[in-house]
Amino acid sequence: MSILDNTNQYIVAPDISAAKLSRPVEAVDHNGRKTVIKVVEERPLTIFLNGREIVTVMTIGDYPEYLALGFLRNQGMLKDSETVIRVDHDEELECVVVRTDSQTNYEEKLKKKTRTSGCAVGTVFGDMMEGLESKSLPDMKLSVSDLYALSSTINRTPSLYLEAGAIHGTVLCRGARPLAFMEDVGRHNAVDKIAGWMFQENISADDKILYTTGRLTSEMVIKTALIGIPALVSRSGFTAWGVEIAREVGLTLVGRLRGKRFVCLSGEERLLRDADPGSVPDERPKNIGKGAQ
Amino acid sequence: MSILDNTNQYIVAPDISAAKLSRPVEAVDHNGRKTVIKVVEERPLTIFLNGREIVTVMTIGDYPEYLALGFLRNQGMLKDSETVIRVDHDEELECVVVRTDSQTNYEEKLKKKTRTSGCAVGTVFGDMMEGLESKSLPDMKLSVSDLYALSSTINRTPSLYLEAGAIHGTVLCRGARPLAFMEDVGRHNAVDKIAGWMFQENISADDKILYTTGRLTSEMVIKTALIGIPALVSRSGFTAWGVEIAREVGLTLVGRLRGKRFVCLSGEERLLRDADPGSVPDERPKNIGKGAQ
Numbered sequence: 001m002s003i004l005d006n007t008n009q010y011i012v013a014p015d016i017s018a019a020k021l022s023r024p025v026e027a028v029d030h031n032g033r034k035t036v037i038k039v040v041e042e043r044p045l046t047i048f049l050n051g052r053e054i055v056t057v058m059t060i061g062d063y064p065e066y067l068a069l070g071f072l073r074n075q076g077m078l079k080d081s082e083t084v085i086r087v088d089h090d091e092e093l094e095c096v097v098v099r100t101d102s103q104t105n106y107e108e109k110l111k112k113k114t115r116t117s118g119c120a121v122g123t124v125f126g127d128m129m130e131g132l133e134s135k136s137l138p139d140m141k142l143s144v145s146d147l148y149a150l151s152s153t154i155n156r157t158p159s160l161y162l163e164a165g166a167i168h169g170t171v172l173c174r175g176a177r178p179l180a181f182m183e184d185v186g187r188h189n190a191v192d193k194i195a196g197w198m199f200q201e202n203i204s205a206d207d208k209i210l211y212t213t214g215r216l217t218s219e220m221v222i223k224t225a226l227i228g229i230p231a232l233v234s235r236s237g238f239t240a241w242g243v244e245i246a247r248e249v250g251l252t253l254v255g256r257l258r259g260k261r262f263v264c265l266s267g268e269e270r271l272l273r274d275a276d277p278g279s280v281p282d283e284r285p286k287n288i289g290k291g292a293q
Numbered sequence: 294m295s296i297l298d299n300t301n302q303y304i305v306a307p308d309i310s311a312a313k314l315s316r317p318v319e320a321v322d323h324n325g326r327k328t329v330i331k332v333v334e335e336r337p338l339t340i341f342l343n344g345r346e347i348v349t350v351m352t353i354g355d356y357p358e359y360l361a362l363g364f365l366r367n368q369g370m371l372k373d374s375e376t377v378i379r380v381d382h383d384e385e386l387e388c389v390v391v392r393t394d395s396q397t398n399y400e401e402k403l404k405k406k407t408r409t410s411g412c413a414v415g416t417v418f419g420d421m422m423e424g425l426e427s428k429s430l431p432d433m434k435l436s437v438s439d440l441y442a443l444s445s446t447i448n449r450t451p452s453l454y455l456e457a458g459a460i461h462g463t464v465l466c467r468g469a470r471p472l473a474f475m476e477d478v479g480r481h482n483a484v485d486k487i488a489g490w491m492f493q494e495n496i497s498a499d500d501k502i503l504y505t506t507g508r509l510t511s512e513m514v515i516k517t518a519l520i521g522i523p524a525l526v527s528r529s530g531f532t533a534w535g536v537e538i539a540r541e542v543g544l545t546l547v548g549r550l551r552g553k554r555f556v557c558l559s560g561e562e563r564l565l566r567d568a569d570p571g572s573v574p575d576e577r578p579k580n581i582g583k584g585a586q
Contacts, residue, residue: 023533027548027556030437030570037556042511042532058511144323166508166530185510185532215459217478218335218351237459239335239478240316255320263320263330277323 012180046095068096070196137230145275149176187214259283305473339388361389363489430523438568442469480507552576
C-alpha cells in the first residue's frame, strides 16, 4: 500500500505551530499604536553534495532534507541512477549534506561549468534546461471541477501564509486531493521541497497537478516539467517565457485561478471542462496586506 | 543644477509602450473563450566584469546597463573608489560588460570566495553582509503624509504591472515625489536598477526613501542599507530576519502600506506622524489576479 492510499487528508502540511518557523515582532501601526505581528523566519541553509559546497539558500527552515534533495534533483546534479546513501542536517551549522554512492556525474558537471564562458544563457540556467528536450509529459485529464475544489481547499488550509503572510505555498495534488503542502519564503524552495519529498517517498509524477501561489516564471515551468508533473496551476500571473517553455514541453499551464476565474495558457487539451463557472462564487479579498510579493 | 531639480515628474518611469517588454499571449478563459493577454517578457542577461562572467539573471530586459552596474555595486564587486570606464550592452548576445580602471578588488574577492568552504552563511550572502557593520544611515524625517501621497501616486502610475501584472516595482523617492520607477520580474533586479541609476547619475542616498511592491526580506533590507538609503517602504509583508537586520543597521522599515494602513517595524524615530489616517480612504482591491507573487 502506498502512503497515498492511507488517508483523505494532507500527507504533509504546514506545521503552523512550529516555534521555529515564525516569531512575534513588535511594530507600531498607522495609528501610532504598538502591536505585535507574527512574522515568518528566514535563515540561510547551505547545501553540500558529497563534501562539496553547492549553494546557500534563504529558507523558512522546515524540511531542510527535502529542500536539499529537491534542489539537487531540479538542478540536474542528482540523477535517477544515483543512490542517496545519507542526508544529514546540522541545525547549528545550518547545512545539509547529501551523500551519494557516486560522484561521477557531478564531477562531470563541474568541469562543464568551468568551461562555459560564453555570453547568452549562463551556466546555472543552461544546466536547468538540460534534459527538457527529451522530456515527454504524460497524458492526463485535468478536470475543472477538481481545480475549483483544490483552490477552495488550499485557500482554507491553515498555513503560515494565513498566520503570518509573506510566504509562498506549493501543493502537490492528485485529482481534487491536495497531498503535500510546502511553504517557503522563496517559491522555488517550496517546489524543491515538493520534489525532494517525491524523490524520498518515491511518488510518481504522472497523475499529479502542481499548485502554487507564486508566479509562473520560466524557472517554475522548467522545474515542474523536469519533475515530470504534467500540469502547473497558479493563482498568480505568468511571464511570456514561462508560457513559451510550457508550450514547447507540452505542460498544461493554468494561471490567475481565483474564484471561478482562470486562464489556460498551454496544454488546453488536458482540460476537462466539467464544471459551470457560474456556480462558483467570486473569491473575496482577504488577508490584504499579507501578500507574499 | 542637478537632474532632480528639473521637473516634478518622474525622471525615469516604466516605458509601457516598449514593444520588447511585453507581448500578447493567447489563452482560453474559464468560460472556454479564447482571449489575448498582455504578458511581461523574461529573458536572461549575463553580467561580465572586466571580461569575467559573474552571473546570469532573469530580467524583463530594460535598463540592462543600470541592472549590471547596480548588481555589481550591491554585491560589493564595484567600489566607490573604482572608475567605470565603459558599460557595453550586446542585445543579441544578451550580455552586459562593465569595464573598470582596476581589477584589484575583484580579484581579491574571487580569491576569498575560493577559500570560503565552511558551513553557515555562504559566500554570496556573506559578501553581501560585508560592509554593513561600518554603515551609518543618515538622520532624516519621513513624514506619514508623504508616505500616503507616494503610495497613492505610485499606485496610479501607468506601469507594466497595471498593464500585464506578474512584475515588481521599486521606486526611489524624495519626500512626496517619486523620482525613478523601475520594474522587473524579480524584485531584486528592480532594486539593482535603481542602484545602478543612482551610481551613474551620482544621486545621493541621504534624503531618499525606497518604495517597493515586494516583500521586505533580508536581501532587500541589506541592499537598501548598502546603497545608504535610510528608509524602506513596502506594500507587502516582511520576514523576521529582514526586520532584525533593519534594526541592527538603523534602517526605517515600513511594511503593509495599503490605504491608511501600515506598520513601522524599525527606525520609528524617523517617522513624522503629520497625517490623520482617518482621512485616508481604504484601498480598493484592484487588478486581482495580476499579483506579482
